[in-house]
Amino acid sequence: MTTAERDAGADAVQLGMPRLPAPDYPADVRERLAADAREIIARYPGSRSALLPMLHLVQSEEGHVTRTGMQFCAEMLDLTAAEVTAVATFYTMYRRKPSGDYQVGVCTNTLCAVMGGDAIFDDLKEHLGVGNQETTEDGKVTLEHIECNAACDYAPVVMVNWEFFDNQTPESARRLVDDLRAGNEVHPTRGAKLCTFKETARILAGFPDERPGAVAESGGAGPASLVGLRLARGEEPAGRAATRRAEPHPENPPPDALADQPPAGHPSSHDAPQETSASDPAHPSTASAEEPTEEEGA
Amino acid sequence: MTVDTPEKLLTPVLSAFWDHSESWTLETYRHHEGYEGLRKALAMPPDDVIAYVKDAGLRGRGGAGFPTGMKWQFIPQGDGKPHYLVVNADESEPGTCKDIPLLFANPHSLIEGIVIACHAFRSNHAFIYLRGETVPVLRRLHEAVREAYAAGFLGEDILGSGLNLDVTVHAGAGAYICGEETALLDSLEGRRGQPRLRPPFPAVEGLYACPTVVNNVESIASVPAIMNRGKEWFRTMGSEKSPGFTLYSLSGHVARPGQYEAPLGITLRQLLDMGGGMRPGHRLKFWTPGGSSTPMLTEEHLDVPLDYEGVGGAGSMLGTKALQCFDETTCVVRAVTRWTEFYEHESCGKCTPCREGTYWLVQLLRDIEAGKGALADLDKLDDIADNINGKSFCALGDGAAAPIFSSLKYFREEYEQHVTGGGCPFDPAKSTAWADTPGSTTHREVTA
Numbered sequence: 204m205t206t207a208e209r210d211a212g213a214d215a216v217q218l219g220m221p222r223l224p225a226p227d228y229p230a231d232v233r234e235r236l237a238a239d240a241r242e243i244i245a246r247y248p249g250s251r252s253a254l255l256p257m258l259h260l261v262q263s264e265e266g267h268v269t270r271t272g273m274q275f276c277a278e279m280l281d282l283t284a285a286e287v288t289a290v291a292t293f294y295t296m297y298r299r300k301p302s303g304d305y306q307v308g309v310c311t312n313t314l315c316a317v318m319g320g321d322a323i324f325d326d327l328k329e330h331l332g333v334g335n336q337e338t339t340e341d342g343k344v345t346l347e348h349i350e351c352n353a354a355c356d357y358a359p360v361v362m363v364n365w366e367f368f369d370n371q372t373p374e375s376a377r378r379l380v381d382d383l384r385a386g387n388e389v390h391p392t393r394g395a396k397l398c399t400f401k402e403t404a405r406i407l408a409g410f411p412d413e414r415p416g417a418v419a420e421s422g423g424a425g426p427a428s429l430v431g432l433r434l435a436r437g438e439e440p441a442g443r444a445a446t447r448r449a450e451p452h453p454e455n456p457p458p459d460a461l462a463d464q465p466p467a468g469h470p471s472s473h474d475a476p477q478e479t480s481a482s483d484p485a486h487p488s489t490a491s492a493e494e495p496t497e498e499e500g501a
Numbered sequence: 502m503t504v505d506t507p508e509k510l511l512t513p514v515l516s517a518f519w520d521h522s523e524s525w526t527l528e529t530y531r532h533h534e535g536y537e538g539l540r541k542a543l544a545m546p547p548d549d550v551i552a553y554v555k556d557a558g559l560r561g562r563g564g565a566g567f568p569t570g571m572k573w574q575f576i577p578q579g580d581g582k583p584h585y586l587v588v589n590a591d592e593s594e595p596g597t598c599k600d601i602p603l604l605f606a607n608p609h610s611l612i613e614g615i616v617i618a619c620h621a622f623r624s625n626h627a628f629i630y631l632r633g634e635t636v637p638v639l640r641r642l643h644e645a646v647r648e649a650y651a652a653g654f655l656g657e658d659i660l661g662s663g664l665n666l667d668v669t670v671h672a673g674a675g676a677y678i679c680g681e682e683t684a685l686l687d688s689l690e691g692r693r694g695q696p697r698l699r700p701p702f703p704a705v706e707g708l709y710a711c712p713t714v715v716n717n718v719e720s721i722a723s724v725p726a727i728m729n730r731g732k733e734w735f736r737t738m739g740s741e742k743s744p745g746f747t748l749y750s751l752s753g754h755v756a757r758p759g760q761y762e763a764p765l766g767i768t769l770r771q772l773l774d775m776g777g778g779m780r781p782g783h784r785l786k787f788w789t790p791g792g793s794s795t796p797m798l799t800e801e802h803l804d805v806p807l808d809y810e811g812v813g814g815a816g817s818m819l820g821t822k823a824l825q826c827f828d829e830t831t832c833v834v835r836a837v838t839r840w841t842e843f844y845e846h847e848s849c850g851k852c853t854p855c856r857e858g859t860y861w862l863v864q865l866l867r868d869i870e871a872g873k874g875a876l877a878d879l880d881k882l883d884d885i886a887d888n889i890n891g892k893s894f895c896a897l898g899d900g901a902a903a904p905i906f907s908s909l910k911y912f913r914e915e916y917e918q919h920v921t922g923g924g925c926p927f928d929p930a931k932s933t934a935w936a937d938t939p940g941s942t943t944h945r946e947v948t949a
Contacts (some may be wrong), residue, residue, distance in 0.1 A: 247669065248626065252671075254691030255672070258673070258674065285506035295674075298672040310841075311839070312839060314595065314825050315833075317831055317932045317933075319935060349842055350677065351596065351597070353597060354758045355597070355598045355825065358934065360755070365634050366636055368638060370934070378925070393637050406636055407636065407671075407672045407674075409643075411644070412640050412643070417638050418641060419523065420643045422522055423522055423524035424520065424524060427758050427759035428760050429519055429760075431749075432513045432520060432760075433520070434761070434776070435513050436513060440757060440759070485788045
């Protein structure tokens with residue numbers, strides 16, 4: 204029985220009876236997590252500051268924040284379970300029930316919603332057959348709508364495990380979730396090759412991503428970030444038609460051919476290379492490496 | 502109107518080498534005079550650095566525009582307590598998207614600014630509170646801090662100056678309210694992110710009740726260039742009261758959304774002109790100068806100088822310079838409803854006017870948008886917003902009221918249309934990014 208299952212059992216309504224204390228982690232798991240927790244605590248002058256990263260840490264163990272995880276945090280930090288629960292339930296990134304390997308968040312704050320985020324979210328609900336914060340039957344994808352993620356110049360934006368998938372359309376988002384469910388390799392527009400939600404949570408706990416090339420992946424800045432810079436140099440930046448679409452990166456080979464080929468005119472964030480990238484010399488996904496760089500800082 | 506070229510109008514400083522294929526590395530940064538400002542700062546007595554940044558006139562880029570040097574000066578010296586610098590990288594204001602691309606492409610400008618600031622107000626520990634929802638940026642901050650330690654820009658006796666400094670990168674966990682500086686401090690102390698009553702101000706009792714400076718990413722990242730190129734150079738840009746360069750973020754129904762680094766005081770018309778205007782065939786309807794919490798403006802404000810005084814004079818605030826532009830296909834009631842749902846969701850619950858008021862605003866707005874409202878509801882909206890504005894601990898409440906007040910001011914007729922016409926007269930499909938692309942109708946069939 205996994206901790207999650209035990210936890211779900213303990214969460215059942217028990218009228219009139221106080222809830223039993225959360226079960227502990229198995230000894231080897233606890234020992235490993237305690238070593239990580241001590242490393243986190245050492246970063247701060249006050250130990251309680253370690254609580255948010257430690258909640259990310261226990262989430263990296265079980266995929267969501269369980270009562271066992273909260274009890275562990277409480278014991279390590281000399282807090283009560285109530286104090287930890289109060290914090291864990293305040294922040295939206297801590298999941299409170301078992302969820303999928305890939306958290307697909309569609310921005311539906313005003314700007315993204317207007318630019319198509321609402322349409323993308325509705326389409327994904329229908330396509331996946333799940334509602335907000337629900338998980339597909341295969342346990343792969345948890346769908347939710349999210350608030351503004353600081354990428355408004357790439358609207359509409361979809362985040363998967365908190366990596367950026369810029370300039371999405373209903374078609375590209377649908378292919379994205381299909382790839383995730385099929386186990387195809389998926390690369391964000393900005394960010395590194397997707398790892399699972401648990402692995403992402405460990406980075407959030409403050410343990411750097413050790414995968415070779417992860418920091419460098421997807422290059423310096425995205426195309427929209429460079430619009431002003433290119434104009435200031437007298438260059439023609441990528442126009443709407445190009446910036447509105449997510450671009451593949453030349454260093455990221457596309458996954459194997461998909462059964463569902465994207466229709467022409469709908470480049471996806473992660474699959475086959477598209478004409479716009481190669482035909483647009485101002486476009487940074489290929490041009491950035493060619494730019495002279497020594498004199499601009501002067 | 503004079504027509505200036507983008508080469509003359511724009512001033513890329515922070516963004517000057519973002520197109521380098523490895524713009525985020527220490528090596529690239531040093532090729533672009535990185536850490537030269539630090540050398541100059543470390544050669545100056547700390548108080549002189551504070552005075553220098555004050556004289557330069559740098560004002561906070563996080564929204565409020567408070568003079569950065571003055572914030573540093575408030576830190577009591579010789580008090581025997583530790584001092585802390587906390588960098589607010591919890592960029593979550595709707596529409597705001599400047600710090601995240603800045604940190605993704607050029608994290609060392611922040612690290613260098615941190616070292617200069619900590620030298621100035623004598624701090625040995627700085628924290629970068631990054632919103633957790635941006636893992637690609639977290640990765641590069643981890644790497645930048647690692648590189649800076651390895652190169653001797655962080656750690657013990659930095660560049661032989663005697664300054665010891667540790668930097669801790671801290672990922673948040675999803676709460677807009679933690680962008681408010683005192684809520685951020687509570688969150689960094691491992692608590693629910695709820696704003697504190699002031700006084701005491703963070704400069705006196707901040708993190709762990711010790712003197713603390715909380716600065717926005719862009720504010721701190723702007724310091725190295727000021728130290729390296731001089732305060733006079735900085736003051737050649739912008740105005741007397743709002744000097745310098747800054748990142749403007751253009752988004753929405755514009756031809757070229759993106760980051761435009763320009764002197765303070767540029768206008769939206771100038772930015773749109775060089776960026777190709779609104780998307781073809783459409784007109785600007787309303788826009789925010791600095792995120793959803795700054796009262797919206799309209800086409801009549803295209804020539805307002807985008808600096809602290811100019812936007813203030815137009816009845817709004819410069820805020821984060823998040824220029825969200827919406828065209829005539831956009832329903833203002835839908836836009837305001839969605840923003841209000843956001844404030845309701847993100848209200849921390851501490852203050853009754855904000856917690857309850859945002860809830861009731863959402864109820865009313867949803868009814869109005871669905872054509873189930875009454876004309877009297879418009880006055881009720883105004884009344885509730887008035888009961889939130891200025892009556893909560895922090896600015897989230899004021900922010901929630903801003904879109905209500907400003908949209909009623911400019912678009913009351915549109916609200917009335919929703920009531921009298923029995924619903925929304927707009928087609929949301931026409932507002933999408935792909936609405937005007939030929940042959941791009943959404944395929945509805947399920948392919949699975």
